[in-house]
Amino acid sequence: MKRAATIFMFILLSAGVFAQVRTDGPVVAIDTKGMTVLLEARGGEPLRYLYIGERLDSADVGAVPAAGAIRMDAYPAYGQGNIRSDALAVTHWDGNMSTEMAVSSVSIENSEDASTACILLKDRIYDFYVKVFYKAFLDADMVETWTELTSLEKKPVLLRRFDSAFLPLRTGNVWASHLYGSWANEGRLVQEPLERGTLLIENKDGVRNSQTSHSEIMFSLDGKPLENAGTVLGAALCYSGNFRLEVVTDDSDYHKFYAGICPDNSSVSLGRGESFRTPELAFTVSGEGLGGASRNFHDWARAHRLAHGDRERKILLNSWEGVYFDVNESGMAEMMSEIAGMGGELFVMDDGWFGEKYPRVRDRSSLGDWKVDRNKLPHGLGWLVDEADRNGIGFGIWIEPEMTNTVSELYEAHPDWIINAPGRDVVQGRGGTQAVLDLGNPAVQDYVFGIVDGLMKECPGIDYIKWDANMSVSSHGSSWLPADRQSELNIRYHQGFAAVCERIRAAYPDITIQACASGGGRANYGVLPWFDEFWVSDNTDALQRIYMQWGTSYFFPAIAMASHISAVPNHTVGRVTPLKFRIDVAMGGRLGLELQPRDMTDAEKMQCRQAIADYKKVRPVVQFGDLYRLVSPYDGLGVASLMYCSKDKSQAVFYWYRTENFYDSHLPRVKMAGLDPDRMYTVYELDRIGESALPFEGRSFSGAFLMSSGLEMPGGFSGRLGGYSSRVLHLVAEPR
Numbered sequence: 001m002k003r004a005a006t007i008f009m010f011i012l013l014s015a016g017v018f019a020q021v022r023t024d025g026p027v028v029a030i031d032t033k034g035m036t037v038l039l040e041a042r043g044g045e046p047l048r049y050l051y052i053g054e055r056l057d058s059a060d061v062g063a064v065p066a067a068g069a070i071r072m073d074a075y076p077a078y079g080q081g082n083i084r085s086d087a088l089a090v091t092h093w094d095g096n097m098s099t100e101m102a103v104s105s106v107s108i109e110n111s112e113d114a115s116t117a118c119i120l121l122k123d124r125i126y127d128f129y130v131k132v133f134y135k136a137f138l139d140a141d142m143v144e145t146w147t148e149l150t151s152l153e154k155k156p157v158l159l160r161r162f163d164s165a166f167l168p169l170r171t172g173n174v175w176a177s178h179l180y181g182s183w184a185n186e187g188r189l190v191q192e193p194l195e196r197g198t199l200l201i202e203n204k205d206g207v208r209n210s211q212t213s214h215s216e217i218m219f220s221l222d223g224k225p226l227e228n229a230g231t232v233l234g235a236a237l238c239y240s241g242n243f244r245l246e247v248v249t250d251d252s253d254y255h256k257f258y259a260g261i262c263p264d265n266s267s268v269s270l271g272r273g274e275s276f277r278t279p280e281l282a283f284t285v286s287g288e289g290l291g292g293a294s295r296n297f298h299d300w301a302r303a304h305r306l307a308h309g310d311r312e313r314k315i316l317l318n319s320w321e322g323v324y325f326d327v328n329e330s331g332m333a334e335m336m337s338e339i340a341g342m343g344g345e346l347f348v349m350d351d352g353w354f355g356e357k358y359p360r361v362r363d364r365s366s367l368g369d370w371k372v373d374r375n376k377l378p379h380g381l382g383w384l385v386d387e388a389d390r391n392g393i394g395f396g397i398w399i400e401p402e403m404t405n406t407v408s409e410l411y412e413a414h415p416d417w418i419i420n421a422p423g424r425d426v427v428q429g430r431g432g433t434q435a436v437l438d439l440g441n442p443a444v445q446d447y448v449f450g451i452v453d454g455l456m457k458e459c460p461g462i463d464y465i466k467w468d469a470n471m472s473v474s475s476h477g478s479s480w481l482p483a484d485r486q487s488e489l490n491i492r493y494h495q496g497f498a499a500v501c502e503r504i505r506a507a508y509p510d511i512t513i514q515a516c517a518s519g520g521g522r523a524n525y526g527v528l529p530w531f532d533e534f535w536v537s538d539n540t541d542a543l544q545r546i547y548m549q550w551g552t553s554y555f556f557p558a559i560a561m562a563s564h565i566s567a568v569p570n571h572t573v574g575r576v577t578p579l580k581f582r583i584d585v586a587m588g589g590r591l592g593l594e595l596q597p598r599d600m601t602d603a604e605k606m607q608c609r610q611a612i613a614d615y616k617k618v619r620p621v622v623q624f625g626d627l628y629r630l631v632s633p634y635d636g637l638g639v640a641s642l643m644y645c646s647k648d649k650s651q652a653v654f655y656w657y658r659t660e661n662f663y664d665s666h667l668p669r670v671k672m673a674g675l676d677p678d679r680m681y682t683v684y685e686l687d688r689i690g691e692s693a694l695p696f697e698g699r700s701f702s703g704a705f706l707m708s709s710g711l712e713m714p715g716g717f718s719g720r721l722g723g724y725s726s727r728v729l730h731l732v733a734e735p736r
């Protein structure tokens with residue numbers, strides 16, 4: 001047997017560029033501004049972690065082994081040695097279910113914005129290869145890791161498990177923070193200590209992979225989670241499909257964290273010469289608590305993982321809660337003129353505009369037939385785009401391209417294009433007739449690309465697309481995949497989805513695209529490279545949104561979180577909250593409106609006009625600034641508070657929401673964070689309603705005072721407004 005050691009070597013590419021990834025003997029050191037990962041890549045031996053944590057001084061790097069290093073396999077494989085839990089499981093061509101990977105070579109590649117280590121592993125006896133990648137960004141505290149699995153074996157091999165990454169976390173008082181929920185309650189935060197056993201976070205929806213659980217997690221490594229203190233490791237699996245995060249706590253000194261595509265019913269066959277690339281796991285380490293990890297995610301997202309992360313988002317009106325399916329030309333024109341009159345910048349026509357043979361009057365038909373319904377819109381889409389233009393605003397449109405209804409011209413023409421087990425009844429979703437298209441099929445990919453391409457060719461002026469997806473993969477079967485590859489259905493779907501998104505972005509790089517999936521079903525970094533934002537939830541109730549937006553902000557920046565002012569009683573929960581409260585909550589994300597302006601009083605319109613003008617003043621701070629979460633709604637203190645600070649700390653926006661209104665409740669005074677202690681900040685209230693000015697209006701305070709003492713928030717009008725009082729303050733630093 002030829003030992004892999006004989007081919008061990010280091011190849012350094014593009015030497016000379018500042019390397020965040022470097023090698024020193026067998027040690028591979030991966031640095032970002034705030035974190036270090038050390039690996040031992042000794043030829044012929046397993047790739048091992050030595051250290052994962054806050055940034056090490058180069059003087060300390062060499063001392064890590066003496067201090068006690070992790071020394072665990074960085075990409076453990078099943079079947080030889082420790083077989084308890086593994087990142088990789090392969091059945092080789094001859095039926096052998098064991099795999100034993102050893103280091104073959106290391107290479108480093110430097111690009112403009114990142115430095116990437118690639119460690120090539122080879123099975124000790126089979127022609128099976130794994131490349132393990134670690135990409136460290138120059139300008140973001142984030143490392144992305146993924147693998148590429150290649151077989152050169154005689155006959156196909158079967159991948160039974162193929163995680164993106166494995167990370168060991170030192171056992172101790174470690175807490176996990178992650179998100180769960182349901183339709184209309186997405187992004188709820190759960191925080192729990194890691195106890196003996198396995199924490200399993202999975203999603204097997206097939207399409208909406210963040211509706212009930214999320215593929216992001218934070219670990220507070222030294223005790224109960226704190227916002228602005230303690231070491232936190234945060235990780236996000238960047239994948240749009242079924243995933244599994246698994247944290248195994250057993251009798252060893254490390255919690256074992258595995259992250260990857262959910263392998264259940266999804267084994268992949270690799271023919272000779274074929275490769276499979278796993279999705280990236282992005283991870284960060286922060287010494288500034290959960291908040292520090294969130295800020296790292298937000299910075300990385302805006303710079304590298306979110307479409308147009310450097311572009312301010314427009315303030316829009318979406319038609320859905322205003323008119324639902326009752327779309328018509330004069331109604332749309334009226335809404336456009338109203339939002340323009342309030343200072344908005346974009347109008348989005350939601351569901352209900354399409355279908356010729358089967359007009360979309362409710363959710364029972366027409367998906368797939370993306371032709372304008374001339375009964376509703378006699379002058380077509382072009383007229384609407386022109387009308388938006390006449391109002392000085394952009395025009396956006398809703399589509400749900402991955403789906404069809406069995407009542408549609410598309411389904412009549414292509415019944416074989418849907419996902420469903422052969423010979424079985426079609427499982428039908430929303431409206432009793434919805435079905436998911438088989439995106440693994442290249443013909444379906446062409447068709448889906450053609451929907452966007454057709455719309456854009458017909459109306460090049462379209463500025464924004466709301467891309468929805470409202471059904472799960474509910475039956476397992478593809479008429480396109482061969483019998484021996486049916487298990488690849490879910491993975492092929494998401495490869496197809498990625499391919500279509502790539503094509504769309506290549507052809508239409510500038511349009512804004514929102515990811516909606518029955519609300520927040522696609523708040524995930526697997527989709528965001530192609531999407532500018534996501535709809536946080538179909539639930540627009542301001543109180544419940546405080547909790548959802550709080551959780552979502554752990555991983556996603558405000559610029560990506562679509563947050564709309566809607567009517568009361570709220571259409572989902574029936575709660576009546578004051579317009580000011582609804583405005584103040586929506587202003588915490590990407591502001592929009594989702595209501596029928598016709599039903600508003602002049603005073604309410606005026607209030608929204610004022611809010612939009614105020615939001616424009618602070619939009620860059622909200623969308624590009626640093627988030628500091630101050631008081632959590634989950635702590636049950638009766639108040640929730642957060643703020644955004646501009647990068648240069650010259651401005652900040654402070655939000656204060658009263659979440660409970662009980663007699664004899666005593667609210668905490670909120671200390672601010674993220675300001676420059678040495679600068680003076682003048683305070684201005686935003687979204688002011690006819691009350692007298694707050695005592696501190698126009699007064700200046702040092703950042704030190706605001707962070708050590710804070711300002712007393714009068715919940716003044718809580719009684720009159722049913723308890724839902726709120727305040728938004730703009731802090732402006734005096735020029736130096």
Ligand code: GLA
Binds near residue numbers: 516
């Ligand atoms: C989904 C979305 C909503 C709306 C409707 C239209 O439920 O989440 O925002 O677009 O579809 O049918």
